Amino acid sequence: xxxxxxxxxxxxxxxxxxxxxxxxxxxxxxxxxxxxxxxxxxxxxxxxxxxxxxxxxxxxxxxxxxxxxxxxxxxxxxxxxxxxxxxxxxxxxxxxxxxxxxxxxxxxxxxxxxxxxxxxxxxxxxxxxxxxxxxxxxxxxxxxxxxxxxxxxxxxxxxxxxxxxxxxxxxxxxxxxxxxxxxxxxxxxxxxxxxxxxxxxxxxxxxxxxxxxxxxxxxxxxxxxxxxxxxxxxxxxxxxxxxxxxxxxxxxxxxxxxxxxxxxxxxxxxxxxxxxxxxxxxxxxxxxxxxxxxxxxxxxxxxxxxxxxxxxxxxxxxxxxxxxxxxxxxxxxxxxxxxxxxxxxxxxxxxxxxxxxxxxxxxxxxxxxxxxxxxxxxxxxxxxxxxxxxxxxxxxxxxxxxxxxxxxxxxxxxxxxxxxxxxxxxxxxxxxxxxxxxxxxxxxxxxxxxxxxxxxxxxxxxxxxxxxxxxxxxxxxxxxxxxxxxxxxxxxxxxxxxxxxxxxxxxxxxxxxxxxxxxxxxxxxxxxxxxxxxxxxxxxxxxxxxxxxxxxxxxxxxxxxxxxxxxxxx
Amino acid sequence: xxxxxxxxxxxxxxxxxxxxxxxxxxxxxxxxxxxxxxxxxxxxxxxxxxxxxxxxxxxxxxxxxxxxxxxxxxxxxxxxxxxxxxxxxxxxxxxxxxxxxxxxxxxxxxxxxxxxxxxxxxxxxxxxxxxxxxxxxxxxxxxxxxxxxxxxxxxxxxxxxxxxxxxxxxxxxxxxxxxxxxxxxxxxxxxxxxxxxxxxxxxxxxxxxxxxxxxxxxxxxxxxxxxxxxxxxxxxxxxxxxxxxxxxxxxxxxxxxxxxxxxxxxxxxxxxxxxxxxxxxxxxxxxxxxxxxxxxxxxxxxxxxxxxxxxxxxxxxxxxxxxxxxxxxxxxxxxxxxxxxxxxxxxxxxxxxxxxxx
Numbered sequence: 004x005x006x007x008x009x010x011x012x013x014x015x016x017x018x019x020x021x022x023x024x025x026x027x028x029x030x031x032x033x034x035x036x037x038x039x040x041x042x043x044x045x046x047x048x049x050x051x052x053x054x055x056x057x058x059x060x061x062x063x064x065x066x067x068x069x070x071x072x073x074x075x076x077x078x079x080x081x082x083x084x085x086x087x088x089x090x091x092x093x094x095x096x097x098x099x100x101x102x103x104x105x106x107x108x109x110x111x112x113x114x115x116x117x118x119x120x121x122x123x124x125x126x127x128x129x130x131x132x133x134x135x136x137x138x139x140x141x142x143x144x145x146x147x148x149x150x151x152x153x154x155x156x157x158x159x160x161x162x163x164x165x166x167x168x169x170x171x172x173x174x175x176x177x178x179x180x181x182x183x184x185x186x187x188x189x190x191x192x193x194x195x196x197x198x199x200x201x202x203x204x205x206x207x208x209x210x211x212x213x214x215x216x217x218x219x220x221x222x223x224x225x226x227x228x229x230x231x232x233x234x235x236x237x238x239x240x241x242x243x244x245x246x247x248x249x250x251x252x253x254x255x256x257x258x259x260x261x262x263x264x265x266x267x268x269x270x271x272x273x274x275x276x277x278x279x280x281x282x283x284x285x286x287x288x289x290x291x292x293x294x295x296x297x298x299x300x301x302x303x304x305x306x307x308x309x310x311x312x313x314x315x316x317x318x319x320x321x322x323x324x325x326x327x328x329x330x331x332x333x334x335x336x337x338x339x340x341x342x343x344x345x346x347x348x349x350x351x352x353x354x355x356x357x358x359x360x361x362x363x364x365x366x367x368x369x370x371x372x373x374x375x376x377x378x379x380x381x382x383x384x385x386x387x388x389x390x391x392x393x394x395x396x397x398x399x400x401x402x403x404x405x406x407x408x409x410x411x412x413x414x415x416x417x418x419x420x421x422x423x424x425x426x427x428x429x430x431x432x433x434x435x436x437x438x439x440x441x442x443x444x445x446x447x448x449x450x451x452x453x454x455x456x457x458x459x460x461x462x463x464x465x466x467x468x469x470x471x472x473x474x475x476x477x478x479x480x481x482x483x484x485x486x487x488x489x490x491x492x493x494x495x496x497x498x499x500x501x502x503x504x505x506x507x508x509x510x511x512x513x514x515x516x517x518x519x520x521x522x523x524x525x526x527x528x529x530x531x532x533x534x535x536x537x538x539x540x541x542x543x544x545x546x547x548x549x550x551x552x553x554x555x556x557x558x559x560x561x562x563x564x565x566x567x568x569x570x571x572x573x
Numbered sequence: 574x575x576x577x578x579x580x581x582x583x584x585x586x587x588x589x590x591x592x593x594x595x596x597x598x599x600x601x602x603x604x605x606x607x608x609x610x611x612x613x614x615x616x617x618x619x620x621x622x623x624x625x626x627x628x629x630x631x632x633x634x635x636x637x638x639x640x641x642x643x644x645x646x647x648x649x650x651x652x653x654x655x656x657x658x659x660x661x662x663x664x665x666x667x668x669x670x671x672x673x674x675x676x677x678x679x680x681x682x683x684x685x686x687x688x689x690x691x692x693x694x695x696x697x698x699x700x701x702x703x704x705x706x707x708x709x710x711x712x713x714x715x716x717x718x719x720x721x722x723x724x725x726x727x728x729x730x731x732x733x734x735x736x737x738x739x740x741x742x743x744x745x746x747x748x749x750x751x752x753x754x755x756x757x758x759x760x761x762x763x764x765x766x767x768x769x770x771x772x773x774x775x776x777x778x779x780x781x782x783x784x785x786x787x788x789x790x791x792x793x794x795x796x797x798x799x800x801x802x803x804x805x806x807x808x809x810x811x812x813x814x815x816x817x818x819x820x821x822x823x824x825x826x827x828x829x830x831x832x833x834x835x836x837x838x839x840x841x842x843x844x845x846x847x848x849x850x851x852x853x854x855x856x857x858x859x860x861x862x863x864x865x866x867x868x869x870x871x872x873x874x875x876x877x878x879x880x881x882x883x884x885x886x887x888x889x890x891x892x893x894x895x896x897x898x899x900x901x902x903x904x905x906x907x908x909x910x911x912x913x914x915x916x917x918x919x920x921x922x923x924x925x926x927x928x929x930x931x
Contacts, residue, residue, distance in 0.1 A: 005639070006589045006598065012637035015652045469668035469726075472633060473682035473733065474656045483681075487672045 017390055022478040026380060031392055033377075034399040037445050040423070041414025042266065042406065048417050049260035064260040073244040074264070077225055080159050080240060085221035087164040089213050091315065092171025098312050100179040102305050103298040111316040116169045118323050120499075121549040123506040123523055125229035125530065126542050127162045130325035132234060133335060133535055140325075154236025162230050165319055167223050171216040178212040178284065179205075184296040197304065211283035218276040222269050226407030228509035229523075233530045241265045242409040242509065249413065249513060259417050262410040273405035326546070330539035346540040354537065359520040360544065366436060366519070367504035370443035374500035377444065378451030379493055383485050385452075386459040387467055388477075404449035408509025415442065415514055434516040442511055443504035450503065451496040458492035459485070491560050498556040502549045578611035578769055579646035579659070579736035581632060586641035588627050601627045603793040604640070609771065609786075614763055616772045616780040619790035620816070625773045626741060628790070632771065633739055634658045645736060661730035662739040665746065667722045669714040675701070675725050676710035682733035700732040703762060720751045727759070731766065738763070740772040744779065756782050777817050781805070789813050807929055814861045814931070821862040821900045823928075827854050834925050840896025842875045845925040852930070859931045864903040867923035869893070869913050874922035879913045895921055 018024060049060050064070055098104060099112055134141045135153045142151040182205065190200045228242040235243060245265065248258040299305060329335055331342040350356035378400075384390075385397045419438065422430035432438045462485075470484045471477075486493065508523040515521055522545050529538035588602040602624040609615050617625035630636045632643060634655035642649050650658055661682070669678050676697055683693045701707055704724040714722060723743055730738055740759070744752045760783050763770045774780055780787050781801045788798040789812075796816075797809045808814035811822060825839035834845040835852055837860060846860050869879070869891060877900065881892035889907035893900050900921060904910065913919055 006591075007639075009588065009637040009639045012651055016634070016637070016654045019652075019654050019657070463666050463668060465664040465666050465668035466670060468635060468655070469662065469664055469729075470670065470681065472635075472655045472660070472662045473729070474685040475681075476654075476656055479685065484670060 013390070020477050022476065023388075027384070027390065027392060027396075030377075030381065030384075030396055034396065036423075037441050038399055038403050038406070041411060041418040044418040044424070045259045045262050045266070045410070045414050048256055049263050052256075060256055060260045061263075064257050064264070067257075069239065070244060070261060073239050073241050076156075076238060077240040077242075077265075078268075080156065080163065080231075081221045081224040083160050084163040084167065084224040085217040087160070088168040088171045088220040089175075089216045091164065091168040092173075092175050092216055093209075093213065094308070095168070095172040095312055095315075096175035096179050098308050099176055101296065101299055102308055103300050104305070104309050104312075108309055108313055108316075111313060111320070112172075115316045115319050116173055117553075118319065119166055119169050121502060121553055122323065122326075122546050123229075123526065123542060123549075124166065124227070124508060125233050125527065126326055126546070127165050127322055128158075128230045128233040129526075129530055129535060129538055129542065130322045130329070131158060131162050132530075133325055133329050133539075134322070138335065138337070152236075154234055155238040158234040158236070159231050159238065159240070162234055163224050163227060165322065166227075166230065167220045170223070171220060174216050174219070175209070175212060178209060182208055188297075197299070197301075211280050215276060215280040215284050218272050218280060222272050222276070222405065225265070225269055225272075226409070226509070228407075228409050228512070229527065232527065241268075242407060245409050245413060246513065249416065255413075255417060258413050262413040265407055266405075266410045269405045269407055269410075270402075273402075277401070326539050327543040330536055330543050332536065335535050335539075346536045347544070349537060350540045350544070354525065355520055356525075356541070356544075359522050359525050359541075360548075362519045363505050363522045363545075364548070366439050366521075367443060367501050370440045370447070370504050371497050371501035373440070374444045374447045374451055374504075375493055375497040378448055378455050378496055378500075379486065379489065380481070381448075381452050382455030382459050382489075383481055386456055387464065387485070400448055400452045403445055404453075408446060408507070408511075409513070411442065411445065412510035412513030415510070434514075434518075436519065438514060439511060439519065442514060443500075443507060446507055446510060447500040447503040451500055454492055454496060454499075455489065458489045462488055490563070494556055494560055494563075498552050501552055505549060506545065577736075578767060580611040580613075580769060581607070581609040581737055581771065582644040583607040583628070583632075584642045584644065586628070586631065586638045586643060588624070588631060588636060589639045600793045602631070602638075605790075605793075605795055606641075607788065607795075607798075609769060611769055612767050613785040614760070614770045614772065614783055615786045615788060616774060616784040617788050617790060618774060618777060618780040618816070619796075620775060623790040624793040625775075625790050629662075629739055629741055629771060629773045632737070633660055633662050659736040660739055661733055661735035661737075662741060663723075663726045663730050663743045665742045667714075667719075667726045667743075667746075669722055669725055669729075671714055673714070674710065675706065675712050675714065675717070678714060678725055679710075679729045679732050682729065686733065696732055697728075700728045703731070703765070704728045704758075719747050720755055723747065723755060724758075727762065731762070731768070736769065738768050738770045740770065740774075742774050743772075745774075745776070752776075752779070753782075759783065781817075787817075789816060791816075808861060808931070811859065811861075811931065814929075819864045819901060819903075821864065821898075823860045823862055823895065823898060823900070824857060825860065826857050827852055829854055835930070839875060840898060842895075844875055846928050846930055847925055849930040861929045861931060862900065862923060863927070864901045865905065866927035867900070867902055867921055868904060869902065870920045870922045872920045874920040877919060877921045879915050879917045879919065882913055882915050884912075893919075893921060 050056060050058065052059060095112060099109070131153055133139060135151060136142065137149070137151065139151065139153070142148045187200050187204050190204045195203060226242065228246065231238070231240040231243045232246070239247070241261065242265070245258050245261045248254050248261060330346050331344070332339050333341070333343050333345070381396060381400050385393060415438065419429065419433040422428045466488070467480050467484055470480045475483065506523060508527060511521060512524055512527065515524055522541055526538045526541045526545070529535070529541065583605055586602060586605045587600055589598050590601045591598055605628060617628060619625045627636060631638050634650070634653060638651065642651055644650065645659060670681065673681065679697045679700060680693050683696060688696070697710070698707070701710060704727055706721060706724050706728065709717070709721065714725065717725065726743070744755050747755060756779055772783055784801060786798060787801055787804050789796040789804065791812055797804055797813045804813060804817050808817065814820040823839050825837035825844070828836045828838050828843070830836065830848065831845060833848070835848040837844055837846050837858060839860070849858070852858065875895050877893040877895045879891060879893050881890070883890040884907065887905060889904040889910070889912060891902040891904065891913065893902065
């Protein structure tokens with residue numbers, strides 16, 4: 004029994020479709036060159052010294068006390084942040100799905116889940132320092148504590164938890180909504196109290212999902228560069244250590260070995276999350292809830308939970324508000340009135356703000372449509388078509404999700420600064436705008452692909468088959484059927500890519516050359532120098548840009564998106 | 574339609590799939606050979622997993638066969654992609670393009686073929702007329718009922734004037750009454766257009782009502798093919814007899830011949846059945862008895878006992894036991910007939926010509 008004839012025929016059919024073949028070839032080249040190759044070169048560089056194959060470089064790196072420290076630091080932070088984020092996320096998700104809350108509280112939830120999306124990664128670190136640091140508004144002026152230090156372990160943990168818990172909240176909310184209320188009603192009916200229902204029904208069903216949320220946050224925390232950079236102080240994590248190894252010690256080979264260590268950790272976590280927990284989550288929580296859930300109205304439950312969530316939400320919002328307000332004070336920590344726009348004007352007059360915004364804006368604007376289109380094409384190929392290289396394309400684009408930006412940055416330095424395999428080939432793109440755009444694309448590709456795949460899975464496969472059957476080739480099917488049906492997903496992918504690019508820092512900070520000024524890099528620089536007011540002014544404008552982009556997208560989707568009616572039908 | 578009708582020929586077609594659980598290869602379709610006459614209506618009928626849909630999808634080009642060759646007319650089409658094949662498929666889920674209205678859905682295939690605007694308009698309106706959807710061309714597809722959506726799907730397939738029309742369980746999403754009226758519609762349109770049609774279903778009454786020929790598949794192979802009458806009256810196997818209509822199986826030993834009939838001893842009683850080539854006295858044979866071809870009487874047939882007697886309106890439903898064998902009967906038009914009650918003993922009477930020996 005051999006499946007050779009069908010394989011040969013499928014190949015022949017594929018070859019009859021030049022657009023499709025071309026697309027696949029281009030995709031494979033892109034993914035290999037800009038995701039696989041930089042990671043491979045890191046591995047090669049760290050085991051291949053002047054005298055052949057060696058583990059000396061690893062040995063040297065692993066013997067460094069500060070690197071050992073960084074590993075334990077990173078894991079400690081990641082572990083705690085994972086647990087805290089999952090817990091806070093669960094609280095929010097539970098209250099939203101199970102408890103009757105006032106409209107105001109519901110609004111607060113929305114804002115809280117939205118804020119981390121539109122703000123650059125280190126905004127919370129900035130406001131943490133400004134509120135609770137030595138000259139902090141709350142510590143110094145409200146509580147009269149003059150020697151509080153926010154730098155270090157707890158600073159990172161708090162800031163990362165606040166940054167990442169909304170992700171857990173959104174994930175867990177989706178899962179809780181999928182729990183069939185009749186399961187819990189059955190338990191109630193048999194005499195279980197509300198607490199018992201939660202511990203014996205809801206929680207066990209949710210457990211794989213919670214594990215999933217924990218690991219996703221764990222990976223994000225390990226990969227995070229910006230927050231530990233600003234608020235870590237002398238508490239170095241892997242991402243910052245690698246960065247310093249390159250920018251401070253000029254030890255590119257050592258940094259490559261370090262990057263391999265960091266990558267190994269995240270890949271392991273990712274593998275567990277993707278292949279074990281995700282499958283388990285899907286197995287326990289399939290299907291849709293059959294009907295609406297009776298919300299908890301019992302005041303003894305709703306009041307404390309609502310209060311707790313509102314407090315947390317208010318705190319997060321306060322943290323974010325601190326940034327624009329901080330940019331208006333004449334001197335943070337010493338002089339609060341009169342409010343002034345001088346920092347904002349200094350951004351443009353003294354610090355080349357216009358160029359920074361233009362560079363960031365233009366580069367992100369170029370990479371966003373590329374990312375959105377690429378991720379839609381990948382999703383289409385992965386969900387709707389079958390061909391040999393499909394597994395490769397799917398695996399590599401998902402792999403990019405597990406690669407920390409810093410690792411990718413080091414990989415690009417090693418991989419392209421001397422050309423491909425240090426041969427000088429393609430050396431030209433190193434330091435150019437092209438490589439920045441490519442990094443933006445690669446960094447946003449996994450999120451876009453993921454949302455594209457889930458959007459496409461909801462479309463009946465036979466719709467595309469029917470178009471194909473009617474005589475349309477792959478390109479026609481994609482343009483006239485697939486793309487119009489996932490227009491919303493495409494538009495939001497476009498904006499997400501834009502926002503992610505314009506707020507990105509971890510990989511880009513290693514690759515940017517003086518000819519380009521990027522906002523995030525500027526903010527990082529000013530925050531490092533302690534010029535918080537200028538950093539805040541930059542960050543405020545950046546938040547306004549990203550928020551404007553999101554608003555514009557919603558407006559677009561309302562007027563040009565797939566009509567709601569069609570969606571309900573699918 | 575002005576086009577020359579084409580037949581379809583499957584020459585020793587097989588398709589191998591991998592079992593996702595065990596990782597082992599198995600034949601989803603095995604050595605299927607068919608010759609479908611131009612202009613005829615052929616149904617692939619079988620339980621789920623019998624390979625009927627896979628066969629249809631191989632004809633459409635969505636799947637590639639592992640053995641054998643598929644011919645459309647005289648042309649071998651194995652290596653052609655679906656968009657290059659002169660076939661059109663009507664899908665189970667209708668698969669209408671949700672972002673187009675009725676007109677644009679039907680016009681889609683014509684636009685791809687670069688037909689002129691006026692010509693498209695003329696042909697689309699013509700075909701919508703044929704499927705009785707005139708005046709609906711501006712509607713979005715989600716404003717249509719299931720039956721109307723299915724008509725659009727049919728119109729869309731017909732309008733490109735394919736050589737062969739393929740149906741993948743097109744009526745299974747409709748309610749029972751609509752299913753019946755749509756299948757008459759499909760038959761009417763197919764005959765009016767004179768197109769070759771291949772239809773996949775697991776519903777035997779649909780297959781009977783529609784087809785010139787029925788091909789029954791089981792476990793990836795063809796179990797039997799023939800006209801509906803052929804298959805109903807002369808099934809080759811218990812599987813076919815049971816799948817098409819209801820069937821009772823009476824096992825007996827042949828004892829001899831009597832006046833041109835074979836004598837079968839069933840559960841200790843003699844009964845006459847039509848003779849079959851190669852029948853030998855002493856051999857065991859299975860007689861297929863349709864529920865409607867026997868009646869209950871006081872005497873004169875196989876002694877039996879009533880275990881279920883149930884009034885169903887148009888018929889009285891009986892379950893009786895002949896020895897250890899359960900026999901199901903439908904006695905039509907039971908009004909003014911003697912109704913046997915549960916527990917009564919009586920006689921199972923049938924005409925020798927109405928049974929079929931396997």
